[in-house]
Amino acid sequence: MSTRVMVAMSGGVDSSVAAAILRNQGYDVVGIAMRLAPDSDPAIPARRSTCCSHDDFEDARRVAEKLDFPFYVIDLRAEFARRVIGNFVSEYLNGRTPNPCVRCNLEIKFDRLWERARAIEADFVATGHYARILRDDEDIFRLARAHDLTKDQSYFLFTLRQAELARTLFPLGSMTKLQVRDYARRLGLRNADKAESQEICFVRDNDYARFIANQAASAAGCGGNIIDESGRILGTHRGIHHFTVGQRRGIGLAASEAWYVREIRAGTAEVVVTRRDGLASRGLIANDVRFVAPHGPGDSPLRVEAKIRYRHPALEATLTMIAPDRAEVRFASHGPAVSPGQACVFYRQDEVLGGGFIERAL
Amino acid sequence: MPIYLDHNAGAPIRPAVRAALAAIADCEGNPASVHRSGQRARRALEQARMQVARLIEADPRTIIFTSGGTESNNLAIFGATAAAHGRRKVISSPIEHSSILEPLTILEGRGFEIVKVPVDGYGRVDSRAILEAIDSSTALVTLGLANSEVGTIQELAPLAASIRSAGALLHIDAAQAAGRIPIAVDVLGCDLMTLSGHKLGAPPGSGALFVRSAVRLAPQMAGGPQENGYRAGTPNLPGAVGFGAAAEVALADLADESPRICNLAERLMRGLSESIPGLPRNGPLRDRIANTLNLTFPGVLGESMLIALDLEGIEVSMGSACAAGSVEPSHVLIAMGRDPQVARSSLRISLGWSTTAAEIDRAIEIIPRVWRRVAAAEGIAGVEATP
Numbered sequence: 001m002s003t004r005v006m007v008a009m010s011g012g013v014d015s016s017v018a019a020a021i022l023r024n025q026g027y028d029v030v031g032i033a034m035r036l037a038p039d040s041d042p043a044i045p046a047r048r049s050t051c052c053s054h055d056d057f058e059d060a061r062r063v064a065e066k067l068d069f070p071f072y073v074i075d076l077r078a079e080f081a082r083r084v085i086g087n088f089v090s091e092y093l094n095g096r097t098p099n100p101c102v103r104c105n106l107e108i109k110f111d112r113l114w115e116r117a118r119a120i121e122a123d124f125v126a127t128g129h130y131a132r133i134l135r136d137d138e139d140i141f142r143l144a145r146a147h148d149l150t151k152d153q154s155y156f157l158f159t160l161r162q163a164e165l166a167r168t169l170f171p172l173g174s175m176t177k178l179q180v181r182d183y184a185r186r187l188g189l190r191n192a193d194k195a196e197s198q199e200i201c202f203v204r205d206n207d208y209a210r211f212i213a214n215q216a217a218s219a220a221g222c223g224g225n226i227i228d229e230s231g232r233i234l235g236t237h238r239g240i241h242h243f244t245v246g247q248r249r250g251i252g253l254a255a256s257e258a259w260y261v262r263e264i265r266a267g268t269a270e271v272v273v274t275r276r277d278g279l280a281s282r283g284l285i286a287n288d289v290r291f292v293a294p295h296g297p298g299d300s301p302l303r304v305e306a307k308i309r310y311r312h313p314a315l316e317a318t319l320t321m322i323a324p325d326r327a328e329v330r331f332a333s334h335g336p337a338v339s340p341g342q343a344c345v346f347y348r349q350d351e352v353l354g355g356g357f358i359e360r361a362l
Numbered sequence: 363m364p365i366y367l368d369h370n371a372g373a374p375i376r377p378a379v380r381a382a383l384a385a386i387a388d389c390e391g392n393p394a395s396v397h398r399s400g401q402r403a404r405r406a407l408e409q410a411r412m413q414v415a416r417l418i419e420a421d422p423r424t425i426i427f428t429s430g431g432t433e434s435n436n437l438a439i440f441g442a443t444a445a446a447h448g449r450r451k452v453i454s455s456p457i458e459h460s461s462i463l464e465p466l467t468i469l470e471g472r473g474f475e476i477v478k479v480p481v482d483g484y485g486r487v488d489s490r491a492i493l494e495a496i497d498s499s500t501a502l503v504t505l506g507l508a509n510s511e512v513g514t515i516q517e518l519a520p521l522a523a524s525i526r527s528a529g530a531l532l533h534i535d536a537a538q539a540a541g542r543i544p545i546a547v548d549v550l551g552c553d554l555m556t557l558s559g560h561k562l563g564a565p566p567g568s569g570a571l572f573v574r575s576a577v578r579l580a581p582q583m584a585g586g587p588q589e590n591g592y593r594a595g596t597p598n599l600p601g602a603v604g605f606g607a608a609a610e611v612a613l614a615d616l617a618d619e620s621p622r623i624c625n626l627a628e629r630l631m632r633g634l635s636e637s638i639p640g641l642p643r644n645g646p647l648r649d650r651i652a653n654t655l656n657l658t659f660p661g662v663l664g665e666s667m668l669i670a671l672d673l674e675g676i677e678v679s680m681g682s683a684c685a686a687g688s689v690e691p692s693h694v695l696i697a698m699g700r701d702p703q704v705a706r707s708s709l710r711i712s713l714g715w716s717t718t719a720a721e722i723d724r725a726i727e728i729i730p731r732v733w734r735r736v737a738a739a740e741g742i743a744g745v746e747a748t749p
Contacts, residue, residue, distance in 0.1 A: 030673065072669045075689070118739035119666045120673050 004028040005124045005169060006117040008109060009063070009071070011056030013191050014128030014172060016063040017180045020187055021171040022126055023067045030120060031064045031071035033057045036080040036108070037202035059191045066189070074116060076108060083107040085202060089215045092208065092241040093222065095264030096341025099156075099310075100200055106159040110168065117167075124169045129153045131352075132173035133165050141165035143292050143352040148176040155310050158345045158355035162294055212241040224269025226253060229262065229278060240264050243271050245361075246279060246337030260337065263361075279337040283317065283330040284308065286344045286356030290325070293353070297321060304346040304353060306331070308338055314347050327356055337361075364675040365721045369561070369714030370510050370538060370654060371679055375604070376563035376715060382607035383565075383600055392596055394588065403599055410606025417609040418536070418555060419546035420572050426589045427602045430569035431537040431558035432461035437571050437582050437593065438533040438554040439465040439504055443474065444580035446501035449530070451475040453495050453503045455487045456697035457511075462504055462535060463693075475499070484646040485514035485698050493524055500530040507550075508539035511681070511694040511710055512645030513654030515543065522551025531577060537561055537569075541612030542620070542651045553577045559605035562612050563715055568601030615715070623713050624652035626722045630711065631655055633726030638733055644695055644708060653713040656695075662736045664709050665689055670732045676725055678711045 007019040009031045023029045033056075057073055064071030084103045091098035109127060117125050130146035131154040141162055146152040160168065172180055184192035203211045226235040235253050237243070242250070247261040251273060260279050263272040291297070299321065305314035306329050316332035329344060338361035345355035366374060386406050391399030393407045408422070415422040428434045439462065443452060454466055456478045470476045479491035487505060496503070503525050508515045518534060525532045536545055537558035547555055554577065559568030573579055573592060585594025612619075634657070635641050644656040659667055664680040668689065671678060681692040691705035700708070713722075 030669075070673060072672075074665055074669070115739050116666055116669075119662075119736040120670045121735065 002026055002028045003124070004030060004120070004122040005126050006030050006032055006113070006120065006122040007126045008113060008128075009033050009060040010128070011059035011191065012128065012196075013184050013189070013194050014130075014180060016060065016128070016189055016191055017175075017183045017187075018126055018128040018171045019063060019069070020067055020183065020189070022169065023069055027124075029067075029069040030122060031060060031069060032113070032116065033060050033071070033073045034080075034108070034113070035073060035075045035077050036084075036104070038077055038081055038085070059194070063189055063191075066187070076112060079112055080104070080108060080202075085215070089212050091341045092212050093216060093266065094341075095240050095266035097244040097339040098341045099343050100202075101156045102159065102343045105156055110160055110164045114164070114167065124167050126169035126171060128172055129157060129170050130172050130175075130177075131157050131170050133168060133170055140293060144173075145347070145350045145352070146170075146172070147174045151177050154347075154352045155307055155343065155345050158292070158343065158352050159290060161290065161292060165292070209239070209242045213239070222269050224271070226251065226271045226273055229272060229274055234259075234273065237271055240266060240269055240271060245339040262337070264340075280334040281331070281336070281338045281361040282334065283328065283362040284338045284344060285322075285359040285362065286327045286329060287359045288325055289321070289327045289354065289356030291354030296354070302346075302353075304329075304348060307345045307347060308335070308358065309342055312336065317346075319346055325356070326359075328362070330362070364672075364677050365725055366677050366716060367711045367713060367721075367725065368677050368679045369717075370710065370712035372560045372566060373563040373714045374716045375565060376608055376611055378611045379564050379604045379607045382603050386600065386603050389599065393599065394586065394596065406603050407597055407599055410602040413606035413610040414557065414570050414602075417540055417545070417613050418557070418572060419548065420555075421575070423590070424547075424572050424575055426571045426573055426592045427597050427605075428569045428571055428593060429567055429598065429601075430560070431459070431535070431556050432569075434537075434556035434558075434569045434571040435459065435461040435504075435533075435535055436465055437579070438556060439469070439502065440582050441579035441592070442502045442531050442533065442554065442577075443469060445578040446531070449499050449501035451477065451495075451497070451500045453477045453479065453492055453500060453530075455479055455481055455505055457481050457485055457487075457509055457514075457694040458504070458506050459510060459535060459537070462506070466504075474501075481697055483699050485509050485512045485644075485694065486646065486649075487516055489517060489521055492521055496524055496528045496530060498528060500525075500528055502531050502533055504533040504535070506535040506538065507545070508536070508542065508651045508654075509645070509694060510538045511654075511692050512656045512698070513538075513650040513652075513712075514645050515539065515649045515651060517649075518552070519550050526551070538651060538654075541609065541616065542623075542653060544616065547572055547574070554579075557605075557609075559601060559608060562605070562608040564604035564608040565601065568598060568605040570605065612715075619715060620652065623717065626717055626719060627652050627655055627713055629719075630713075630722050630725060631657075633722075634729055637726075637730035644698065644700065655711040655713075656692075656708055657711065658700075658704050658708045659733050660707065660737070662707055662733060662740055664691075664707050666736045666740065667709055667733065670736050671729065674728050674732055676728055676732075678709050680709050681705070 005027045009015045088098050088100045130151040132144040134142045145154045199206045222239045225233045243261050259273040262274040302319040304319045306317040307314040315335050318330045320328045322328050340358050342358050344358050346353040391403035393404040411422045411425045415425045466476045477495045479488050481487050531553040533554035534552040535556040540557050541562045553574045555572035557570040560566040581592050583594045642658045680689045695705040
């Protein structure tokens, strides 16, 4: 009997090709699509199961039929709502900028999905992420950036530790997006040229503020003042969930020179703005810090490259553990705006050493 | 070959049905045509009508062929209420098939009063509540004879006289009961009865509605005068012929099949109970279509079990599948007072004509093994992984 792999399939080209590659390598592939996002717009009348008749799942199903492996849809909406959406909403209402994809990988894809995989005696879970898992001479698993740096998704995967890496496969880690699309085209997959999904899967039209207002009644009453760093009131706002640190557009202040959000104070509902040069930070404090390797860095400071947002280049920094799961990260030179709530991931060249969640800027 | 234990979703096509379909494969006529091809088609259609009528001891002229149980239920509910001048109340229960519940929701939107009488923990409708709800404004009482998910058989015959004397109609959805228990429309005293072909081993897409001759029903499909004017459109001849053949075999085999299926189901139940401690059965012990076992597997998600069993070649079901193919917990179990968590752990195993003793023995071996593995994977305390 060949090795069984449960492949998480979204219907997109990446996870479809991941499944196809494993199938062609002789694995016993079982495709799984996860229902995660809540039922969309209750305003859509009478069609009870709109969300449910998901075209994307049909694309995944076609791939499974074409390559002749079993495919199932599982319902993780309740888990997702509790563990990912709940966190997303409460983070925003606390003035932070969460990263739900990291949360989803941590709490759903490499946690709940693994339980489902064990239930069908799968040895591995595979996804279409662009990242690489390497195994060194001492049988320690290492997580590394994808070869295609423009697609690299290792940032979202820093929470994976030895146990998870040992049972995870990323078949696309050494491929470029072009190669993936080529592979899909050669197989005649219908979704070969499907557009990338960039937005957060459960937020319609990328409108976070509306989503949060719909989810939490308390969001309605959290308007407050927009102030500068000296405390001077420059204007008012309709709720802190409309803001994220570093934001320039949509602040609602008339000015000849642009204002940027520097800080969000949830307690007083104040949004602190600054001019561009006021955004710079010297570093950050990260909490819930974890390392890929079995042992952390210990007490001595560690030179790392820190990535503080998915689309930011990594910054030279020195990492010092200040508690078992808290770290101080000092940038070698002034860094850009730091958004509390986002993940800070530590790299050494291509390798992901670990990461944590940004508590505050320094 | 997988072990197919999902007969309540649809039975595999019976050999006799294949033969009947092959015999009319080159029948190109329209039963409404004057020429001899048409006459031949008409003969086949009327033969099928007779076979279906016999299954429920009805007059063939009262049988209307439809596209399946769903259309029959829609025609019965919308047709009867549209013809019931001034009567604006419909009585039903919360454990019915979606093709009853959804039409009722639409009627409610049109101003009808919909009364859903409660069911007990075994899925038995409260007949006293039905009798209390019947009044001079009642147009229709619509209930399933045997429940598709837990198999409960309702005692409907005693209600018929009260319904009739109130001037209302009784519609019985017998899609799951027909061919599994003896049915006679005159004994039940119903005015309308839904039948489904593919639950009996005909191809999907064939069904029938019994309409007692005195009953007025507003057609829901306008067009030609086919099917006594109740259902316009050229009838689905292969569907009807397949349905007729399936009905004939089901009726002929009923006396032998019924105890055979009952024994197999009880053997399965015993076998599973021996290896799975605390395996509750949902539904009554008696007054149940014997082929249906609805079981709550402790400590696992039905969804996980369903997938794991399928990969081991055992095909069962849970609740109803949504369009995307994920499963929702059964509304029947919820209406019976089960906790949603219990409903999510419950699977329906339904046997039928194709089920063999060898299959049941393999199922007795495989299902507990899969359950232990899934329970261990989902981290349920006290359950060890596969030995």
